[in-house]
Amino acid sequence: MVNAQQRIEKIYEEVKNRNPGETEFHQAVWEVIETLTPVLEKRPYYAEQKIIERICEPERQIIFRVPWQDDKGEVHINRGFRVGFNSALGPYKGGLRFHPSVLLGTIKFLAFEQTFKNALTGLPIGSGKGGSDFNPKGKSDNEIMRFCQSFMTELYRHIGEMTDVPAGDIGVGAREIGFLFGQYKRITNRYESGVLTGKNPTWGGALVRKEATGYGVVYFAEEMLKVRNKSLDGKTCVVSGSGNVAIYAIEKLQQLGAKVVACSDSSGVIYDERGIDLETLKAVKEVQRARIQAYTDQHKDAEYREKGNIWDIPCELAFPCATQNELDEQAAQTLIENGCIAVAEGANMPSTPEAVDCFLKNHIAYGPGKAANAGGVATSALEMQQNASRDAWSFEHTESRLRQIMTNIHKDCYDTAREFDMEGNYVAGANIASFRHVADAMLAFGVI
Numbered sequence: 001m002v003n004a005q006q007r008i009e010k011i012y013e014e015v016k017n018r019n020p021g022e023t024e025f026h027q028a029v030w031e032v033i034e035t036l037t038p039v040l041e042k043r044p045y046y047a048e049q050k051i052i053e054r055i056c057e058p059e060r061q062i063i064f065r066v067p068w069q070d071d072k073g074e075v076h077i078n079r080g081f082r083v084g085f086n087s088a089l090g091p092y093k094g095g096l097r098f099h100p101s102v103l104l105g106t107i108k109f110l111a112f113e114q115t116f117k118n119a120l121t122g123l124p125i126g127s128g129k130g131g132s133d134f135n136p137k138g139k140s141d142n143e144i145m146r147f148c149q150s151f152m153t154e155l156y157r158h159i160g161e162m163t164d165v166p167a168g169d170i171g172v173g174a175r176e177i178g179f180l181f182g183q184y185k186r187i188t189n190r191y192e193s194g195v196l197t198g199k200n201p202t203w204g205g206a207l208v209r210k211e212a213t214g215y216g217v218v219y220f221a222e223e224m225l226k227v228r229n230k231s232l233d234g235k236t237c238v239v240s241g242s243g244n245v246a247i248y249a250i251e252k253l254q255q256l257g258a259k260v261v262a263c264s265d266s267s268g269v270i271y272d273e274r275g276i277d278l279e280t281l282k283a284v285k286e287v288q289r290a291r292i293q294a295y296t297d298q299h300k301d302a303e304y305r306e307k308g309n310i311w312d313i314p315c316e317l318a319f320p321c322a323t324q325n326e327l328d329e330q331a332a333q334t335l336i337e338n339g340c341i342a343v344a345e346g347a348n349m350p351s352t353p354e355a356v357d358c359f360l361k362n363h364i365a366y367g368p369g370k371a372a373n374a375g376g377v378a379t380s381a382l383e384m385q386q387n388a389s390r391d392a393w394s395f396e397h398t399e400s401r402l403r404q405i406m407t408n409i410h411k412d413c414y415d416t417a418r419e420f421d422m423e424g425n426y427v428a429g430a431n432i433a434s435f436r437h438v439a440d441a442m443l444a445f446g447v448i
């Protein structure tokens with residue numbers, strides 16, 4: 001007779017064997033299932049029905065060729081992916097990532113994470129993720145358009161407002177969503193607004209979607225601080241990345257009285273002791289689409305550290321908002337030695353497992369991405385609601401819904417961790433709470 005812990009270790013071995021070489025996927029699976037032992041002990045029925053085994057296997061995985069021509073007429077071939085991971089709670093939902101590092105295993109790890117994140121929102125969305133190894137950097141608008149059109153020419157047959165609803169992620173913003181939606185509309189002969197989220201608000205997008213992930217992670221941090229009788233006001237913060245999530249995390253932090261002294265891109269770090277000037281940052285990243293180094297053209301006293309490590313900069317609050325595994329054990333140690341009290345993840349799985357252990361052991365308020373960055377997908381679900389009712393909500397109304405959702409997610413994670421005698425452990429709280437939401441729906445549907 002195997003006990004719950006042995007069963008989980010066996011499941012993990014099977015996942016590794018069935019998905020060879022997909023190390024990020026293995027990491028994401030282990031990070032969730034290692035916290036589920038107490039749930040199986042409390043409710044063995046989940047184990048009897050093989051719910052964890054089922055949750056670890058994607059419902060479907062699609063891989064396709066994406067040929068396109070550059071401005072000189074040269075033909076390029078990329079690979080497109082869409083993984084529908086779990087549809088127990090609603091249509092597959094999750095973003096598209098365009099980045100040269102994208103492999104099937106990357107998409108599977110992101111889609112797996114999305115299962116738990118989406119469940120935490122309390123909204124009717126399943127999980128999926130997709131993307132391509134296409135590198136949008138340095139491409140003209142026309143090249144981006146041709147790539148997006150080719151990508152959608154295959155993807156369209158697999159998606160739909162009731163089936164699978166993609167959105168943006170790294171390398172996919174409002175421009176790309178526009179090209180993708182245009183091609184979908186053209187091929188299908190349908191103005192099906194709810195098939196993609198992250199649309200421009202002038203043609204069916206939700207206000208606040210652009211800001212949602214960044215704002216949401218700050219609201220989550222605020223809730224974690226409240227539990228400790230602290231606030232954001234006056235806190236020194238570091239935010240990695242300078243993309244969609246990072247920019248709007250910085251915006252909300254500043255609105256709530258915190259001071260952000262550093263941000264980054266994959267080439268280097270900007271340290272501005274007086275506080276990052278958001279207007280300049282937006283001009284550099286959103287308008288010029290330039291490297292972050294260009295920030296110092298406007299702010300001569302700010303420092304640019306080529307290939308610098310952002311986590312070396314002392315701060316009280318850290319917001320990893322760039323990419324997976326960007327914060328390792330050494331960085332976690334440095335943050336703690338420098339007086340960091342809370343870490344809220346805007347990116348997906350940015351902290352390595354060793355870094356997470358380090359935060360938990362040192363009682364840092366640590367909000368894992370699947371909880372802390374769920375505001376983006378939650379607002380995507382609000383966009384789907386607006387599309388379904390052919391309505392458009394105000395910025396204030398949508399933002400207040402987002403804030404309430406983040407408060408609820410925090411409470412769900414916090415209360416669940418407490419129920420299992422792990423008060424303050426948001427990793428366990430998030431995993432267990434979301435697992436139960438998904439598992440109970442799956443059980444209701446029988447063996448499918």
Ligand code: NDP
Nearest residue numbers: 169170171213241242243244245265266322323347348376
């Ligand atoms: P963007 O493409 O807008 O920005 C990504 C940022 O991260 C850029 O500044 C980029 O720099 C930097 N970056 C990427 N790779 C690396 C790397 N290897 N090392 C250092 N910096 C890097 O993406 P988003 O802001 O949308 O996404 C950021 C993270 O947040 C991802 O993990 C994403 O999955 C997650 N997320 C995003 C959501 C959203 O709503 N957008 C929702 C939930 C999670 P450079 O330009 O040099 O590549």
